[in-house]
Amino acid sequence: MSAWENEQVEIERKQKEKREKRVLGNWKLLVKGLLIRERIKARYGNKDADHPHSAFGEEGFSSDEEEEKPACETPAQDTAISWPQNRQAEELQVGKAKRKSKREKKGEEKHLFPFEKL
Numbered sequence: 001m002s003a004w005e006n007e008q009v010e011i012e013r014k015q016k017e018k019r020e021k022r023v024l025g026n027w028k029l030l031v032k033g034l035l036i037r038e039r040i041k042a043r044y045g046n047k048d049a050d051h052p053h054s055a056f057g058e059e060g061f062s063s064d065e066e067e068e069k070p071a072c073e074t075p076a077q078d079t080a081i082s083w084p085q086n087r088q089a090e091e092l093q094v095g096k097a098k099r100k101s102k103r104e105k106k107g108e109e110k111h112l113f114p115f116e117k118l
Contacts, residue, residue: 036113040113
C-alpha cells in the first residue's frame with residue numbers, strides 16, 4: 001500500500017507542476033501582449049480611438065493608461081513647409097554613398113515590430 005500511496009503523491013505533484021507551468025505560460029503571454037499593446041499605443045498614439053472597431057473604445061482608460069493631450073497643438077497650414085518634399089531625395093543620395101551590412105540592417109530593424117519590417 002505504501003508504494004501505491006507514494007505513486008499517487010508523485011502523480012498529484014506532477015499534475016500540479018504541469019498546471020503551474022501552463023498558468024505561468026499563459027501569464028507570460030498575457031504580459032507580453034500587454035507590453036506590445038502599450039508600445040504600439042505609445043508609438044502610434046490615439047489614432048485607433050477614432051475607429052468604431054477600436055479595442056480601446058470609449059470605455060476609458062485606467063488611471064495609469066490615461067493619455068495627455070497637448071493644449072497648444074495646431075495643424076500645419078502648409079504641408080510643403082512643415083514636411084520637406086526633398087527629404088526622400090536626400091535619403092536616396094545617402095543610401096547610394098554607403099552600403100550597409102546585414103548586421104547594420106538587422107540592428108536598425110531590431111526595434112521594429114514584425115509587420116513593420118516589410
